[in-house]
Amino acid sequence: MRIAAWLRSVSAKFFRRDALAEELQEELHEHIALRADDLERQGLSRAEAERLARIEFGGVEKFREQSHEALGAAWLETLLADIRYSLRVLRKSPGFVAAAVVTLALAIAANAVVFGLMDGLILRPLNVPRGDALIGLPNGSDPGFESYQNYKDLRDRNHSFVDLAAFSFAFVALDTGNDPVPGSGYAVTGNYFDVLGVKPYLGRVIHASDERGTNSAPYVVLTWAYWHRRFHEDRGVIGRVVLVNKRPFTVIGVTPPGFIGTLMFISPDFFLPIVTPISASGDQGLDLRADQHSVFESFGYLKPGVTRAQAEADCSNVAAYLAKTYPKEFDQRTPVVLGRVGLTAFAGGVEAFVGGLMLLAALILLGACANLGSLFAARASDRSREVALRLALGSSRNRILRQLFTEAVMLALLGGAVGLALSVFLLQRISAWHPIPAVPIQIPVAPDAKIYIVALVLALVSGFLFGLVPMRQILRSHPYEIVKAGPGLKINRRINVRDVLLVLQVAICGVLITASLVAVRGLVRSLHSDFGFEPRDTAMVSVDLAQAGYSGASIPAMQKRLVHAMEAIPGVENAGLVNNYPPLVYTGADRQPIFRENAPDLLPAHAAMSPYSFGISPGYLAAARTSLLAGRDFTWHDDKAAPAVAIANVSFAEKMFGSINGALGKYFELKDGRRVQVVGVMEDGKYLSITEEHEPAVFVPFEQNPMAAAWLVLRSRRDPQSLAVAIRAEIRKLDAGLPAEVRSWNELLQPILFPARMATLALGVMGLMGAMLSITGIFGMAAYSVSRRLRELGIRMALGAQRKEVLQAALGRALRLLAIGSAAGLVLGVLASHVLASIVYQATPRDPLVLGGVVVTMAMLGLVATWIPAQRALSIDPLILLREE
Amino acid sequence: MGDQAQLLPGTLDLLILKAVSLGPLHGYGVLLRIAQISGQALLVEQGALYPALFRLVRQGLLHAKWGKSENNRRAKFYELTLAGRKRLDEETEGWNRLTAAIGSALAARPEEV
Numbered sequence A: 001m002r003i004a005a006w007l008r009s010v011s012a013k014f015f016r017r018d019a020l021a022e023e024l025q026e027e028l029h030e031h032i033a034l035r036a037d038d039l040e041r042q043g044l045s046r047a048e049a050e051r052l053a054r055i056e057f058g059g060v061e062k063f064r065e066q067s068h069e070a071l072g073a074a075w076l077e078t079l080l081a082d083i084r085y086s087l088r089v090l091r092k093s094p095g096f097v098a099a100a101v102v103t104l105a106l107a108i109a110a111n112a113v114v115f116g117l118m119d120g121l122i123l124r125p126l127n128v129p130r131g132d133a134l135i136g137l138p139n140g141s142d143p144g145f146e147s148y149q150n151y152k153d154l155r156d157r158n159h160s161f162v163d164l165a166a167f168s169f170a171f172v173a174l175d176t177g178n179d180p181v182p183g184s185g186y187a188v189t190g191n192y193f194d195v196l197g198v199k200p201y202l203g204r205v206i207h208a209s210d211e212r213g214t215n216s217a218p219y220v221v222l223t224w225a226y227w228h229r230r231f232h233e234d235r236g237v238i239g240r241v242v243l244v245n246k247r248p249f250t251v252i253g254v255t256p257p258g259f260i261g262t263l264m265f266i267s268p269d270f271f272l273p274i275v276t277p278i279s280a281s282g283d284q285g286l287d288l289r290a291d292q293h294s295v296f297e298s299f300g301y302l303k304p305g306v307t308r309a310q311a312e313a314d315c316s317n318v319a320a321y322l323a324k325t326y327p328k329e330f331d332q333r334t335p336v337v338l339g340r341v342g343l344t345a346f347a348g349g350v351e352a353f354v355g356g357l358m359l360l361a362a363l364i365l366l367g368a369c370a371n372l373g374s375l376f377a378a379r380a381s382d383r384s385r386e387v388a389l390r391l392a393l394g395s396s397r398n399r400i401l402r403q404l405f406t407e408a409v410m411l412a413l414l415g416g417a418v419g420l421a422l423s424v425f426l427l428q429r430i431s432a433w434h435p436i437p438a439v440p441i442q443i444p445v446a447p448d449a450k451i452y453i454v455a456l457v458l459a460l461v462s463g464f465l466f467g468l469v470p471m472r473q474i475l476r477s478h479p480y481e482i483v484k485a486g487p488g489l490k491i492n493r494r495i496n497v498r499d500v501l502l503v504l505q506v507a508i509c510g511v512l513i514t515a516s517l518v519a520v521r522g523l524v525r526s527l528h529s530d531f532g533f534e535p536r537d538t539a540m541v542s543v544d545l546a547q548a549g550y551s552g553a554s555i556p557a558m559q560k561r562l563v564h565a566m567e568a569i570p571g572v573e574n575a576g577l578v579n580n581y582p583p584l585v586y587t588g589a590d591r592q593p594i595f596r597e598n599a600p601d602l603l604p605a606h607a608a609m610s611p612y613s614f615g616i617s618p619g620y621l622a623a624a625r626t627s628l629l630a631g632r633d634f635t636w637h638d639d640k641a642a643p644a645v646a647i648a649n650v651s652f653a654e655k656m657f658g659s660i661n662g663a664l665g666k667y668f669e670l671k672d673g674r675r676v677q678v679v680g681v682m683e684d685g686k687y688l689s690i691t692e693e694h695e696p697a698v699f700v701p702f703e704q705n706p707m708a709a710a711w712l713v714l715r716s717r718r719d720p721q722s723l724a725v726a727i728r729a730e731i732r733k734l735d736a737g738l739p740a741e742v743r744s745w746n747e748l749l750q751p752i753l754f755p756a757r758m759a760t761l762a763l764g765v766m767g768l769m770g771a772m773l774s775i776t777g778i779f780g781m782a783a784y785s786v787s788r789r790l791r792e793l794g795i796r797m798a799l800g801a802q803r804k805e806v807l808q809a810a811l812g813r814a815l816r817l818l819a820i821g822s823a824a825g826l827v828l829g830v831l832a833s834h835v836l837a838s839i840v841y842q843a844t845p846r847d848p849l850v851l852g853g854v855v856v857t858m859a860m861l862g863l864v865a866t867w868i869p870a871q872r873a874l875s876i877d878p879l880i881l882l883r884e885e
Numbered sequence B: 001m002g003d004q005a006q007l008l009p010g011t012l013d014l015l016i017l018k019a020v021s022l023g024p025l026h027g028y029g030v031l032l033r034i035a036q037i038s039g040q041a042l043l044v045e046q047g048a049l050y051p052a053l054f055r056l057v058r059q060g061l062l063h064a065k066w067g068k069s070e071n072n073r074r075a076k077f078y079e080l081t082l083a084g085r086k087r088l089d090e091e092t093e094g095w096n097r098l099t100a101a102i103g104s105a106l107a108a109r110p111e112e113v
Helices: A002-015 A018-039 A046-057 A060-072 A072-090 A096-124 A148-159 A192-196 A224-231 A310-326 A344-382 A384-392 A397-431 A449-468 A471-476 A480-483 A498-528 A556-565 A621-626 A652-658 A720-733 A751-787 A789-800 A803-836 A848-874 A878-884 B011-022 B027-037 B051-057 B081-107
Strands: A134-137 A164-177 A181-188 A220-221 A240-243 A247-254 A270-273 A297-301 A536-542 A572-579 A612-616 A628-631 A645-649 A667-670 A676-682 A695-701 A709-716 A742-745 B062-068 B073-080
Touching: A002 B051, A018 A046, A018 A270, A018 B027, A018 B051, A046 A060, A046 A789, A060 A695, A060 B051, A072 A096, A072 A397, A072 A789, A072 B081, A096 A164, A096 A449, A096 A751, A134 A310, A134 A612, A134 A645, A148 A164, A148 A297, A148 A310, A148 A572, A220 A224, A220 A751, A224 A709, A240 A270, A240 A536, A344 A384, A344 A471, A344 A480, A344 A498, A344 A751, A384 A397, A384 A621, A384 B073, A397 A449, A397 A471, A449 A621, A498 A751, A498 A803, A498 A848, A536 A556, A536 A720, A556 A695, A556 A709, A556 A720, A645 A652, A667 A878, A676 A803, A709 A720, A720 A742, A742 B073, A751 A803, A789 A878, B011 B051, B011 B062, B011 B073, B011 B081, B027 B073, B051 B062, B051 B073, B073 B081
Parallel strands: A181 A270, A220 A247, A612 A695, A645 A676
Antiparallel strands: A134 A297, A164 A181, A164 A240, A164 A297, A220 A270, A240 A247, A536 A709, A536 A742, A572 A612, A572 A709, A628 A676, A645 A695, A667 A676, B062 B073
C-alpha cells in the first residue's frame, strides 16, 4: 500500500510532470480563491479580499517547490539532473568519450573473457547432480591412467566411496549401415551413469546389472549432441542395431542435452560398456593388471562424513595391499592423491594458466583505470575555472563531486556495456570453436548471468577508481585564486597524481609486453627445437585394423601389405609404419620397463629404466627422417620368428651402456623375460611432450610387438591432396571397408602445441592491449602538457629557443616518466616470467633478445605516442599564439 | 485570529489526519476544520499545509481526488485511507501517552518526590 502510493507519487512526478505542476498551481490558486470568498463574505471588496488572501497564504513559489519535493525521490531528481548535465558535458568532447569507452571496453572485455574461461574450466563443476562433490582418482603410474583390475580392486576394497565408476576412451568406427565414421566414445563401467546420477533423455542408460562378463552388454548410449547430429533426433533410433568396429551394438538410449561426459574439454559422441570388446580380437587388456591404459580415470562421491584426507589414506592402503599382492604388475609410484573430475592431470596447469591470465587481465584493467584517471584529472584541471565559478556561486563541493562521479560512472557503464557485448561475442566464439580439426576438444565456456555481474561490478569499480582521481584537486581548489589567475599559468613542478598514474600505467604495460615477448619467444623456440623427426612433407594415415575386423596373425600381414602399397605410390620417397601412435601424437607414447641382463628379478622396482617404446616397421626411420647413428635399421626379416632386436636412442645407449658404440650388440630384458639385442642407435627425439629433454627411448620391430592400431608414415614432396587421393585408392584396393584418413604430421602435432599456442595467443593479445593502453596514456599526457604550455613554448621560441630545447621543454617530462615506468615494468616482468616458464616451454626472461625487444618496444611506443604532440610543439607560431592570448 | 498556540513540530501531520478523518476535505477546508476543532486555538500557516498534504499522500495515508467545493469551485479533496486511519489511531494514542506523562510530570509537587 505504502509502496504503491510512493510509486504513484514518484511516477506522477516524473511522467506527468507538466500536468502535476498545473494541478498544483490550480490547487494553490483555488485555496486562495476560497479564502478570498470567505474574506469577501466578511465584508471586504473582492480585490481587497484577494490581495489579503494572497498575503495570508505566503510565498506561493516556495510552497510549490516544497510540495514538489514532498512528492518524494528528490535524490532521483538530483541524479537525473546530474546525468543530463553529464551527458551535455560528454557530448561536447566526443574524442575523449570514444577513447575512454574503447579503453574501458577492451579492459573489461579482457577480464570478462578470462573470467568466463575460469568459470567454465575451474569454478563450474561438471554438469551432473552434485557435480561439485565428485572426486576423481587418478590412480596408477601414469597420471590419469590405471588398469581395469586395479580399478576393480580399488572399487571393492575401499571404505570411503559410495561407489566408484570409471571410464576410458573408445575411438571406434560407428556404422549405421555402410557408412563407417570414426567417432570418439567413452568406454564406461556399468555403474557410470548410476554413480553420476545421470538419467536418460530417451530410452535407458547402461546399468551395473548389464555387466555380466565379457560381451554381455553390446549396447551403445548416444549423447544428445551426437543423436542430434548423426540421427537428426530420430526417436526411432532406440533399439536399432549399429556396427561398432564391425560388431553389432544396440542403441539403448540418449543422454540429456547438458551432459557432456566427465571431461571438461573432450566431449564424447557415445558411451559403450567397458566390458564389451570393441575389437575382433576381443582383447581390451581388461584382464591384464599391468595394462595401465584400460581405465582413464575413476571417480565417485565420498560417503557422508568421510573427509578427503581419510579417503586418500584409505586408497593408499588399498594401493599398498595391491603392491604387496601383485608385486610384478602393480606399478604405483606416488601416494594416492584425490582430485577433481573433469580436468584430471591437466588441472594444475590449467589453473595456473587461467590464474595467471586473470592476474594480467586485472593489471590491464588497473592500467586502463590509471589511464582514464589521468585523463579525468587533466579534464578536471581544465575545468577548474568552471568549478571555481560554481563554487563561488554557492554550489556545494559535494554537488560538484557528485556530478563528476556521475560522469565517471556513466562512462564506466558505457564502457562496461560495450565490453560486455564484446566478451559475450568472444565467449560464444570460443565455445563454438574446435581449435584442432578432427579432435573433439572444446572449451566449455558459456556467457551467463555471472559474466554480466562481473562486467557490471568491474565497470562500477573502475568508474569509482578513476572518478576518485580528480577528487583531491576539486576539494583543494580555491575558487578565488583560480578565477583571478586563470588556468594554465601555474606550472606545477612537484610530482602530481598524473605522473604517478602514468608511471604505473607504463610499468603495467612493460610487464605485459615482457610477458608476451617471453611467451612468443618460447613458442618459437619450441616450434623449432629438434623433435628427432621431420614433421614437414609427411602424410600420415591412421589404420586401426580392429575397426575393420582383423585379428591375430592377419594383422601384421595386412600391415606389411599396406606399407608395401604405400612405398609403391609414385612420388613417395619412404614409407613405414609405427604402432599405436607416432611420437608426439595425441600423447600416445607408452613407457616399458626394461631390465639389465643380470637383474635379480623382473619386478618394476628393479627396472633399469622405463624408456618410451615404439613398434616400427622397416622404412619408418627413413620416412620420419630419424637418423641412425650406428648399427643397422630393421629389415623385414626381423619378424616374430627372428631373435628380438631393438634400436635405442642416444640417451638410452649412454645411460644403459655408457656410450653409443658400447651399446651395439648388447642385450637387455623386457618384463616378459625376452632378451633383446641392441642392433642400432638413433638420435634422441621428443616422444610424449615437447618439453621433455633427452628421454631414453627404444624402437622395436612391429612384428615382434604386434598391435592392431597403427599409423602409416609416408615421406613425399607431392601435393598433399593428390597424394591423399592416391593413398585412399591404394588402401581401398586392399580393403574397401578400412576407414582411412590422411593427415600430415604437422597437423597431428597441433594438440601437443595447443597449450603453448593458446598461451602465446592470450599473452600476445594482453601485450597488445598493454601497448595500446600505454600509447594512449603517454599520448594523452604529452598532448596535454604541450597544450597547457603552448604560451610558454611560444615565448621560448620567440626568445630564440632551438627545436631541441623546445622539445625538451615540452616532452622531457613525459619521456622521463616513460623511462622510469619502462624500467620498473621490465624488472617486474622478468620476475613475473618465472610463472610463465611453467606454461610455455623454454620461456626464459634471461634472453637478450627478449630484454632488447622490450626496450625497443617501449621506446617505439614512446616515439609513436609523442610524435603528434611533438609536431604540435614544433609547429607553434609564437606570433599568432601571443596575439591570440 | 488573535492569540494562538504555537504548533509543536511534527503535530501538523497528526492534525491534518484528524481533520480529514471527520470527512473528506479540500486543502482550505482542512485549514478551517483544524481551526474549528481546536476552538480557533491552533492556526496553521496556509502555504505550509500543502507540502504536508503531498507528503501524506506519498506515504499512502491520504487519498486525493478532484471534486466540487461548496461554492462550486473545482477543488482537490483529501480523504483518509485505511493506513491513514491506523496511523491516526497510533499517533493519537502516542500523543495521549505523551501529554499524560508530561502533565503528571508538570503536576509533581516537592512533597511527592
